[in-house]
Amino acid sequence: MFSKTILDFGRKPNVIRDLSAYAGRRKAEIGAEHVFDFSIGSPNVPPPPEVHEAMLDLLTHADPVEIHSYTAAPGLLSLRKTIAQSINRRFGDHVDESGIYVTAGASGAIAMALKGLTNPGDEVIIFTPHYMEYLIYTEAYGAKPVIVKTLPDSFQIDLPAFEAALTEKTRVVILNSPNNPSGVIYTKESVKALTDAMKAAEKRFGHAIYLLSDEPYRELAYDGVEVPYLMNYYDDTLVCYSYSKTLSIPGERMGYLAICRRCADYADVVDVCAGAARALGHICASNLYQRVIERCVDVVADVNFYKENRDILVKGLEDLGYTCIHPDGAFYLFLKSPLPDSMVFCEKAKAYELMVVPGHDFGVPEYLRVSYCVARETIVNALPAFAKLAKDCGL
Structure with missing residues (x-):
């Protein structure tokens, strides 16, 4: 007899990993430059020298x-x-x-x-x-x-x-x-x-x-x-x-x-x-x-890169009519879903090759997470897709 609790954990989807894997498949199919993956929170600046x-x-x-x-x-x-x-x-x-x-x-x-x-x-x-x-x-x-x-x-x-x-x-x-x-x-x-x-x-x-x-x-x-x-x-x-x-x-x-x-x-x-x-x-x-x-106990990577990404992303999305929680730290942006259910919004975003994480598993289903620990060009090139998505959602 298995532990039911642990079995349930093993079978419970990990929405972030699943979304990241989907993004990987789409990159292989249509080219990485056409996919905007904001799913996973993995640092993308190199370690300090x-x-x-x-x-x-x-x-x-x-x-x-x-x-x-x-x-x-x-x-x-x-x-x-x-x-x-x-x-x-x-x-x-x-x-x-x-x-x-x-x-x-x-x-x-x-x-x-x-x-x-x-x-x-x-x-x-x-x-x-x-x-x-x-x-x-x-x-x-x-x-x-x-x-x-x-x-x-x-x-x-x-x-x-x-x-x-x-x-x-x-x-x-x-x-x-x-x-x-x-x-x-x-x-x-x-x-x-x-x-x-x-x-x-x-x-x-x-x-x-x-x-x-x-x-x-x-x-x-x-x-x-x-x-x-x-x-x-x-x-x-x-x-x-x-x-x-x-x-x-x-x-x-x-x-x-x-x-x-x-x-x-x-x-x-x-x-x-x-x-x-x-x-x-x-x-x-x-x-x-x-x-x-x-x-290296007191050494820190170049976090200014994330700040610059944040500033570009927040301004770009707010200019398009999105409502953002201004992040003072980490490398995530919490975005209010233009639709009542962020799961529906995030599924709709996939049609524009935008991979963003619904807020359900974070306990806030009306919001979604955008990880901005990505290449600068990913943010810049994603903004037109966010614009089309905003129009599709009535913003």
């Missing part, structure tokens, strides 16, 4: 056995110290190496944290719009996702709605800023109000409520907009970080889980996350890339 230099130096001069061997499960101690020092230097004195666990990207960190922190029946609060895999990670371990809508048109936190969702069963709250899929960055005021409500709930219910900060897009913030660091507001915080976007190395699967040293039951949280990683089959992250990260 420091990454290449570190890799080349390691492969040329380091012990070839040592750099390809197993490391400790949480990662190289030297890397964990380097990451902790970077966090403390940039954001305040929050972590030490014992609370750093090197993972396969932010997703690996989220999965192990949710597995370790929740028991069946516990509740995990998730804000819309949300990364679609949060539901799978939560339900896989028997916890219950509690979906909380954000404020319409701004997608900032709706404090009364959040406070109403907090119950004695609340164990984890997930916050993703800059947000995938909206590009919204939660303001300091929103974050403070949220964490104040969580502190009050902890006192009311008599147990810790952990804040899981999903931060793969932290470094992708534009126009001087600050991304609040949640450990500065709330001690019971775990940060899930990825180098996929920071260093443009998504296929290398490098990230970390950082646990605030002041969090409730710190030693137990460290151990339960380590146990969760073990139960999930984690052995260690890439030895070679751990050493690369150690040399």
Whole structure:
């Protein structure tokens, strides 16, 4: 007998991957220059030269056995110290190496944290719009996702709605800023109000409520907009970080889980996350890339390219009559569907070879996501197709 829950996960369509695969087939059929694929969020700027230099130096001069061997499960101690020092230097004195666990990207960190922190029946609060895999990670371990809508048109936190969702069963709250899929960055005021409500709930219910900060897009913030660091507001915080976007190395699967040293039951949280990683089959992250990260811990890819793409795309679409949520970060644009159902709109867009993602799996069916981590000419050449689509939809 199979696990019905896991079987359902395996059979559930992944709309983004399916759309990307469809775009690939269309490119083979009619030529890549005629297909405008805004489906998947994969960085399209090269890694910084420091990454290449570190890799080349390691492969040329380091012990070839040592750099390809197993490391400790949480990662190289030297890397964990380097990451902790970077966090403390940039954001305040929050972590030490014992609370750093090197993972396969932010997703690996989220999965192990949710597995370790929740028991069946516990509740995990998730804000819309949300990364679609949060539901799978939560339900896989028997916890219950509690979906909380954000404020319409701004997608900032709706404090009364959040406070109403907090119950004695609340164990984890997930916050993703800059947000995938909206590009919204939660303001300091929103974050403070949220964490104040969580502190009050902890006192009311008599147990810790952990804040899981999903931060793969932290470094992708534009126009001087600050991304609040949640450990500065709330001690019971775990940060899930990825180098996929920071260093443009998504296929290398490098990230970390950082646990605030002041969090409730710190030693137990460290151990339960380590146990969760073990139960999930984690052995260690890439030895070679751990050493690369150690040399490039504060290096960032050229994110200005994404900002320029954003500006061209937003202006072009707004000039055509589309309504956009202005993204302050990440590399996604959330577009209000001109039709009541974004699924219908996105299917119609295919006729113009435009691949955009409906908002249903993000929890906001009236919006759609446009990934602008694409070649500049893709955006420029797609605007006439968006114009025809707008006319077709009555804009």
